[in-house]
Amino acid sequence: MKVSVFGAGYVGLVTAACLAERGHKVVCVDVDPSKVERIQAGETPFFEPGLADLVRKGQSQGRFEATTSAGKALEGSEVSVIAVGTPDRNGAIDLRYVLEVARTLGDFLGEAAGFHTVIISSTVIPGTTVGPVLDVLEGRSGKRGGEDFGLGTNPEFLREGTAVQDFLVPDRMVLGALGPRTAEVMQAVYHAFDCPKLVVHPTEAECIKYTANALLSTLISFSNEIFSLCEELPGVSGRRVLEGALADRRWTPLVDGKLLQTGIQSYVMGGVGYGGSCFPKDMNAITAMAHERGWRVPLLDAVVAVNRARPRAIIARLKQEAGGLKDRKVAVLGLAFKPGTDDWRNSPSQPLVEALLEENAQVVAWDPLVGPESVAEWRGLVGLVRSAGEVLDGAFAALIATAWPEIAEWPWKDLTPRMAQPLIYDGRNVLTEISWASNVRYIAAGAGSNYGAA
Ligand SMILES: NC(=O)c1ccc[n+]([C@@H]2O[C@H](COP(=O)([O-])OP(=O)(O)OC[C@H]3O[C@@H](n4cnc5c(N)ncnc54)[C@H](O)[C@@H]3O)[C@@H](O)[C@H]2O)c1
Numbered sequence: 001m002k003v004s005v006f007g008a009g010y011v012g013l014v015t016a017a018c019l020a021e022r023g024h025k026v027v028c029v030d031v032d033p034s035k036v037e038r039i040q041a042g043e044t045p046f047f048e049p050g051l052a053d054l055v056r057k058g059q060s061q062g063r064f065e066a067t068t069s070a071g072k073a074l075e076g077s078e079v080s081v082i083a084v085g086t087p088d089r090n091g092a093i094d095l096r097y098v099l100e101v102a103r104t105l106g107d108f109l110g111e112a113a114g115f116h117t118v119i120i121s122s123t124v125i126p127g128t129t130v131g132p133v134l135d136v137l138e139g140r141s142g143k144r145g146g147e148d149f150g151l152g153t154n155p156e157f158l159r160e161g162t163a164v165q166d167f168l169v170p171d172r173m174v175l176g177a178l179g180p181r182t183a184e185v186m187q188a189v190y191h192a193f194d195c196p197k198l199v200v201h202p203t204e205a206e207c208i209k210y211t212a213n214a215l216l217s218t219l220i221s222f223s224n225e226i227f228s229l230c231e232e233l234p235g236v237s238g239r240r241v242l243e244g245a246l247a248d249r250r251w252t253p254l255v256d257g258k259l260l261q262t263g264i265q266s267y268v269m270g271g272v273g274y275g276g277s278c279f280p281k282d283m284n285a286i287t288a289m290a291h292e293r294g295w296r297v298p299l300l301d302a303v304v305a306v307n308r309a310r311p312r313a314i315i316a317r318l319k320q321e322a323g324g325l326k327d328r329k330v331a332v333l334g335l336a337f338k339p340g341t342d343d344w345r346n347s348p349s350q351p352l353v354e355a356l357l358e359e360n361a362q363v364v365a366w367d368p369l370v371g372p373e374s375v376a377e378w379r380g381l382v383g384l385v386r387s388a389g390e391v392l393d394g395a396f397a398a399l400i401a402t403a404w405p406e407i408a409e410w411p412w413k414d415l416t417p418r419m420a421q422p423l424i425y426d427g428r429n430v431l432t433e434i435s436w437a438s439n440v441r442y443i444a445a446g447a448g449s450n451y452g453a454a
Contacts, residue, residue, distance in 0.1 A: 176205025238446020334402020
């Protein structure tokens with residue numbers, strides 16, 4: 001099939017390259033010419049393992065191209081996928097980019113001869129597909145959705161850092177289809193993906209996406225609340241408490257007498273709070289939708305509040321442990337919202353750095369991937385370095401904000417003597433196995449200050 005994909009960001013470019021890999025002829029369109037030029041040159045505008053190889057493979061086999069021209073992308077196309085951003089604006093969802101593409105597609109549908117199907121992969125609040133998007137498409141084309149053209153929602157569940165693998169080998173696909181003809185087209189688009197496919201109403205598909213993210217956010221805030229409690233209890237490590245609780249076979253299946261680590265255990269572990277380009281904005285969007293309509297969502301409100309409070313609580317504790325932070329160098333280890341990505345959008349490192357700046361600390365950050373634009377908004381107040389020695393030299397405290405695996409491999413025995421004060425706050429529990437020298441104060445998130453002391 002010939003497919004046009006709107007948006008060459010994380011979701012759009014991964015979708016386009018993977019659909020090409022699965023045999024479709026795909027044109028990816030983005031309004032940002034610099035992104036398109038990089039893709040045309042066989043590069044990706046952001047770091048995502050395996051994606052550049054897939055882009056180049058698709059290009060060399062004539063199944064993938066990128067353009068800034070929507071008209072060119074739509075020539076002969078049978079399916080359009082909308083994968084543009086749906087950012088947070090004043091704590092609610094901003095649908096302007098989705099509706100802009102819908103207007104382009106509505107005009108195209110008015111002229112198109114065959115049955116063209118529009119699929120929304122952007123995360124949109126429940127009711128968007130059969131509400132404003134359908135209104136725009138029908139209004140501009142003069143045709144009927146589900147009858148004259150197809151309309152569906154295929155929410156994306158990929159995780160940055162493993163996006164290509166997640167897309168090519170999905171756990172499930174949710175096909176929210178307006179009518180049986182759309183469902184048939186969606187099945188055809190995704191036929192080469194071997195996984196359970198849930199065919200539902202578009203609004204159910206939108207709800208599934210928000211529910212999935214709200215569930216994970218809830219578990220993370222739950223873990224952070226348990227961490228806060230455990231930090232007050234002498235002799236208690238929140239990590240060990242949660243590991244013990246999650247060892248229940250309903251969370252952690254028992255296979256051949258051993259507890260199977262599925263990944264959920266580390267994913268929902270407490271730490272510095274959830275972040276990234278999805279959870280914070282999706283939680284804001286769903287709670288804002290409920291508030292606007294007068295629906296009560298006290299649990300979801302609390303999930304957001306716990307997450308917002310966590311970074312400040314961490315910095316308050318660091319200040320106390322360090323004996324003050326003013327004019328002192330603090331090393332922030334990790335800016336990306338998780339390892340394996342250069343994406344720092346809404347990363348928990350941001351409120352941590354902001355709280356440190358409010359304390360007038362001298363902040364120097366280390367991250368192996370994120371670029372200087374991540375610290376530019378702090379206008380020279382935050383340095384960004386790439387070496388362990390540089391970030392730790394003369395520091396009064398180190399704060400681990402991202403669980404980058406290389407941090408655990410650093411020669412800490414040699415590094416801590418270079419710090420002005422060897423205080424390490426491990427916000428991700430990545431250094432729990434190290435035996436520290438007696439002068440090092442190592443504090444793991446979820447554990448009290450004297451945890452582990454003889
Ligand atoms: N990033 C993730 O891990 C992830 C996972 C699942 C779902 N989502 C959702 O997918 C959507 C896209 O997220 P993203 O992270 O890929 O966003 P992104 O910001 O990385 O990319 C969006 C792209 O859309 C382009 N764009 C804007 N208007 C356009 C137009 N009119 N025509 C063509 N391109 C246009 C932008 O230039 C940008 O390149 C969002 O709704 C997000 O919530 C993201």
